[in-house]
Amino acid sequence: MFGRMNRRYDTVVVGGGPAGMGAALGALDAGAGKVLVLERDGEAGGILNQCIHAGFGLQYFREELTGPEYAERFLAQVIDRDIDVMPSSYVTGLAVDSEGTKQVRVLNERAGLASIEAASVVLAMGCRERTRGSIRIPGTRPAGVLTAGLAQKLVNQKGYLPGKRVAILGSGDIGLIMARRLTLEGAEVVGVFELMPYSNGLNRNVVQCLDDYDIPMHLSTTVVEIHGRDRLEAITVAPVDAHLQPQLDKARKVPCDTLLLSIGLIPDNELARQIGIQLDPVTGGPVVSSTLETSLPGVFACGNVLHVHDVVDYVTAESLRAGGFAGEWSREIRRPKDSIQLVPGNNVRYCVPHTLSPDREHTVFMRVKQRVEPARLRVGGLMEKTLRFVIPAEMISLKIQPEMLDRFHGDRLTIDIDPA
Amino acid sequence: MRDATTCDVAIIGGGIVGCMIARELSRYRLKVVLVEKEAEVGFGTTKTNSGIIHPGHHTTLDTLKGRLVVKGNQLYDTLQAELGFGFRRIGELVVARTEEEVGVLREMEELAHQKGVPVEMWDQARLRREEPNLSRELIAALFAPTAGVINPYELAFATIESAVLNGVELWVDALVTAIDPVDGGLRVTTRDGELTAHTVVNAAGVFSDRVAAMVGADTFRILPRKGEEYMLDGRLKGLVRRLVFPVPNKVSKGTLIIPTYDGTIMVGPTAIDTDDRHDVSTSPEGARQIFDLVRGLCPSISERDTISEFAGLRAASDTGDFIIGRTAVPGFYNAAGIQSPGLTAAPAIALYLIQQMGEDGLALVEKERWEPQVEHPVRFAQRSVEEQRALVEADPAHGRVVCRCELVTEAEVRAAIAHGARTVDGVKFRTRTGMGRCQGGFCTTRVMELLQEELDIPFHSLTKRGGGSWMVTPMGEEA
CATH class of the missing domain: 3.50.50.60 (FAD/NAD(P)-binding domain)
Known part of the structure; x- marks a missing residue:
């Protein structure tokens, strides 16, 4: 419900833009019973609300929408599925007690300075401009x-x-x-x-x-x-x-x-910094595992606060995943710890997530340092792929299958993108 | 335009010196008018000041500035209690790299003893323990605990507010264009109207020689000296805990590391003579000079950490000293040539000048009631969680965050406007909206909406800092 905020949730999402709404839906899909989205502006949607041009949703909805339309579709689902959305709410702190329960401190004109309890938290605060x-x-x-x-x-x-x-x-x-x-x-x-x-x-x-x-x-x-x-x-x-x-x-x-x-854009990570979450100096976002979990157990991150995306459809895909793992976490489901470190190699500026686990499929997002046309992408000795061109402005999305990782016995997997 | 009026004292210039004089005069049964050319007070040299309250041992007793600085420093505790601006005595270090420089520290120590300024000589071990991030090459330091950091614009805003509360009239956007001797004193013509004053005080800063020339009292020249400052990213907060000066010499020119009142590290200023009295531009050379020098003091400081930069003009005079007091023109007084340590000395400058005006016959009869206190602004971000909780309960507008980087609430912005902010910068310098990492990217529109609402003026009439500094233009208007 829009404008409702209780004291206890399974998953609390910080940020009500596309990443936050995606994460909330992902959490619900994964079985979280009660989910809250905290939004600092008066309405949900984030920066999409000022993007009145078309071009959103080509991948996710297979049609061309404006920013507000894209946000509206998600908000409708969020409200329809009884997720609470609290606007005009500013998170001033986050603490973890000895049981691992998160206390989210939130400033709101009606609730005052309230403390909300959550089993898991998703950071989805977006980015700011340089x-x-x-x-x-x-x-x-x-x-x-x-x-x-x-x-x-x-x-x-x-x-x-x-x-x-x-x-x-x-x-x-x-x-x-x-x-x-x-x-x-x-x-x-x-x-x-x-x-x-x-x-x-x-x-x-x-x-x-x-x-x-x-x-x-x-x-x-x-x-x-x-x-x-x-x-x-x-x-x-x-x-x-x-x-x-x-x-x-x-x-x-x-x-x-x-x-x-x-x-350029920079992930808006003041909250993560304040609570001591480990950040990647290249992305400006948290270092995350393959479940998009930060260095603070039970705290996940997605969207532009994790790394700056080029199109919102990728934000949505990533935040549905992050929300899913956060929802699982709230039900005390734990995934095996990652065993493979992902290393950006030749011409790769960064890869997210930072580590992988061989037990499931992964989507890895990356950006290159320089334009190469055509390009050959290599993942360790495991796979090779030719790309028509790569440029720093456009993200590369790569699926890595568990069968592939089965054959891998090292602990560091390097990704290179060289001229083909 | 205002109606022509008369007053006992007209003060030209609403920098910190003019504001201090106005407030001191407000103790007496006098009609005082302060005229300021900008949209708000403190928008000239004051705003771009380094914000240091000097202990007083950098200047010798044979100069007026050397004599007024120690007294000024001492007055700041009372002023802060009354006016509630950001001020903290964090102490300063003058650091030496060579035995020769240690010799200079010993001379400064001697001067400090002469002037009654408390100081302490630190050896390398002590310096490393207290300031471990400073260069390992430094071998000694002279520590002066009475040095402080201040938000100079907050001081100007609170000082004029106190003056106005006690009856001073403030004219803004009132550039002085002429001063003429008339019956009963001097007629001051401004862009916002005329006033005839028995006594005129020239506190016009960088323009004070031009104002003096209007009555033929131009016995000095202002030689503006530009200073560039670079504000560094919040990740460096706490890097140094005290002001850090190199030993003064030809190269250092007063450049230092400043842990500002708000905790952010600032480096600067340069000292470059300029003919252009509006030149507040920063330059690649200025940056290089500053960063080369401060990296030698503190190696972890990098140019890359700059989040904002600005420059200001010191109103240095050709005499090299303050020019304060009576002139050949009866009723016309100067408070000019105020350069470092002018901010520190300002409260003492006001007392010194007013004493002379009294000697010359200005009737200094104290009012029965004079209110020293002004309401201190609430800084939400600086409060404890319990205090924040209480603030929101008392006023829900504290529950609405305007500036997310600096955690400034709507209640703070509304209060700033109620206390005199008229422009986007006026709000910024009172509350810190737009001073953080995003530099106003997120909050500027909200600040403008609140100004529009509180001042009841159209959105497109709002300015950054008055004059021609318009922010937006209506759509559909001919370009």
Whole structure:
């Protein structure tokens, strides 16, 4: 029920976006009796609510939905299956007692600062955007420099433009989507500037959001200075060399009143950090076993808080699994401990989960460091697969079968993705 | 525009110095008006100050700043009890790398004894035990326990609030364009109206020489000196527990490691002379200078940990010292050339100046009632779980989180607006909304909604910090 919160649950899910709702449904499917979703915003759906463009659900629902539609479908199921969803609730702490029971401390205007008991917890807090500070752009600090996600919220949920003449730094998907959105709303988008020699967004977004609107993308180019006292007046952009160092002799000034930053996403792991969960410095998310369990027993993680995904369908698939294991945990079902360490090898930036168990099928998500076309993916000496191309912006999903792991007798399994 | 009015004292400039003078004057039966060119007080040099309350042994007694700093330092405990800003005496270390530098520490120790500043010499063993993350190459340190860290903008906000509570009138968005001698004093023309004052105090900071020139009292020049600061990620909280200065020399230029009042580590500032009085830009060279220097003090600090950077201008004068007091123009006083340790000295500057004004005949008759206290802002995130529970029970608006990174509640934001915040930055510097990891990505719209609601102004009229710093523009308007 929406707006109901009791004191005791089998599984509590922190975050009511697509990952949280998927996890809640997964937990219920696995037999958890009572499940609660805690959402910090006033409604469930998370960032999907501001993504009013289409393109969601192609894999999971086999049809093209908008963000709010995708969220709505999940919320309908969640409510229909009597999962409790508590909005406007902010988790300020999580403790584990000597019996392994979790105490989730949650701040809510009606319940006050309440303590909710749970057998298992799923972390599904999503991610946040990297900011100007994280890439250190020199210059002044005027109004008009903001993340693409904030701009999206202002346009789609508040009905205001962040500015009239807009430059975009970084080619992350939200930036590309906003290039199109702002153009449609009458703003002039002067260009997208990307530090790397390739786009960081999905190919389909480059085509549908930039090419179709004649918005130029300047690769291997970055913003080196911000100008303007009260409001942004211009940026200086410069091409970068092979070591990504700006070539200042080739710099030029671009007048604009707005600079959107679409320079990457970071798992929002303050809670995990606060309770001492081990994090992977590469993904920024928790280190997880093949049951998507973190270093804290009975606490699971999924979605963008675990690692940043490219499409929501993968988030859903992963969170259904995480929720399933969390639901099992609440019924005191324990899976055998993992015995195989998964090691990112050549050109593999990371793999999630971090360990595997030979007793069942696994889905491993990974990202590459560099574009390779075509590519050969090798899992130890166990399997090989040719991929048409791999790029850092697009996740690779790989199924590993138990029969394959049966033949494996080591404890470290390396994944390499090399040119084919 | 306001109606033309008269007053006993007009103070030009709402930085920390102007605010302190206003509050001190509010004890007396005087009509005092403070005029500020920005949308809120403290938005100039004050906001970008390093936030250090100096013990006083870096400056010699032959300068005015050297004399006022120790007294200023001592006044801060009472001020904090009355005004409730973030302030903690965490102590400072001046660290030495060579025997030669230890010699400089001994000179500083001697000066400290002369000025009555408590200090303690630490050997390497003591330094390593107290601050294990500092460089192993450091061999000694001079510890001064009375040094503190402060949130300077909170001090400005609370000081002006106290002044206003005691009758001072505050004019914002009121840039001074002319000052003319008239019958009964000086006429001050501002963008928001005119006022005629018996006495005018020039506390215009970086612009104080220009204000002095308006009445022909320009006996000095301001040579703005820029300082860049870099705020580091929360993962470094606790890295050092005290302020860490290298031994002062030509290279260090006052750059140091600052564990701020809120626990975040900040490094800076640089010291670069500039002609541009609006130049608050940061630069790759500034960053390199600072990080090269602080890495030598604390090797685990990295440029990569920067979450935000800013710069401010010190209103340094060509005399190198504070310029405080009467001028050749009757009724016109300067409180100018205030550079480090100006923040520390500010309460003493106010007392020093007002004494002179009294000597010159300003009637300093104390009011029967003067209220030293202001309501201290509640900082939800700093409270214990039990206190938080009680706060939410008393006010459900504490149960609505606005800024998730810094755990700032709606009740805090509404209170900040009730206590004078008019802009997004005004809320930010009062409550810390948008100061955390996401830098306002998640909370900016909510803060704007609350400003819109409380101030009853259109969403698109809101600004980041007044003037032309607009945030959004309505859709469908011609570009």
